[in-house]
Amino acid sequence: MTFDLFDALPADPDASPAIETLAPGAVVLRGFARDVEQDLLAAVRDVSAAAPFRNLITPGGLRMSVAMTNCGDAGWVSDRTGYRYDPVDPQSGEHWPAMPEVLRALARRAAEAAGYPGFAPDACLINRYLPGTRLSLHQDRDELDLRAPIVSVSLGLPATFLWGGLRRADRPDRIRLAHGDVVVWGGPSRLVFHGITPLADGDHPLTGHERINLTFRKTR
Ligand code: MD6
Numbered sequence: 001m002t003f004d005l006f007d008a009l010p011a012d013p014d015a016s017p018a019i020e021t022l023a024p025g026a027v028v029l030r031g032f033a034r035d036v037e038q039d040l041l042a043a044v045r046d047v048s049a050a051a052p053f054r055n056l057i058t059p060g061g062l063r064m065s066v067a068m069t070n071c072g073d074a075g076w077v078s079d080r081t082g083y084r085y086d087p088v089d090p091q092s093g094e095h096w097p098a099m100p101e102v103l104r105a106l107a108r109r110a111a112e113a114a115g116y117p118g119f120a121p122d123a124c125l126i127n128r129y130l131p132g133t134r135l136s137l138h139q140d141r142d143e144l145d146l147r148a149p150i151v152s153v154s155l156g157l158p159a160t161f162l163w164g165g166l167r168r169a170d171r172p173d174r175i176r177l178a179h180g181d182v183v184v185w186g187g188p189s190r191l192v193f194h195g196i197t198p199l200a201d202g203d204h205p206l207t208g209h210e211r212i213n214l215t216f217r218k219t220r
């Protein structure tokens with residue numbers, strides 16, 4: 001048995017496999033969100049009209065370069081007192097906007113494709129990156145239920161994702177995340193350190209000079 005048939009296939013510039021394994025429990029689903037890209041971006045516009053993007057202050061007093069908002073029953077917030085999930089947007093005093101069904105359904109479908117059936121997120125953190133925006137290495141550990149995975153959707157400009165290890169000092173790999181890519185991680189990878197290098201400028205047909213990242217979590 002030879003692989004001549006495969007060798008004879010025309011070169012495909014998008015030949016990366018649809019599912020890439022990053023580490024045990026963590027995968028990238030290339031282009032997974034593209035079939036609903038317009039609906040996702042419309043939903044982000046609706047959410048951010050009600051709960052505008054803002055640059056939160058870290059407990060250490062620094063202003064984050066990533067602008068954030070949330071939808072769902074709980075939203076991730078940071079201020080001088082620490083990090084927490086809060087059902088109320090501190091800027092408005094109102095509950096966060098409900099999670100649009102198109103977001104919830106995509107997150108569930110992606111988790112299932114990655115081997116995590118039944119994912120029921122109660123929070124979606126929405127990050128907005130402009131050129132130069134970065135997110136330093138961190139763990140996502142403010143969720144009570146660490147058995148559930150996190151589903152992360154990239155839209156707009158591409159970014160370089162830093163994928164480290166379970167210790168902050170572990171040297172991270174660099175993973176290119178493009179429009180429509182979805183990262184799902186859980187299990188043994190759930191507390192891996194990760195981040196985003198400073199966003200390179202570009203002009204995306206759907207988002208212009210922005211990258212939008214949605215991360216779905218089960219917080220309790
Ligand atoms: C980002 N993502 O891609 C930042 N966290 O803009 C995250 O910090 C992240 O992508 C947990 C799981 C997946 C993620």
Ligand code: FE
Nearest residue numbers: 138139140194
């Ligand atoms: Fe994170």
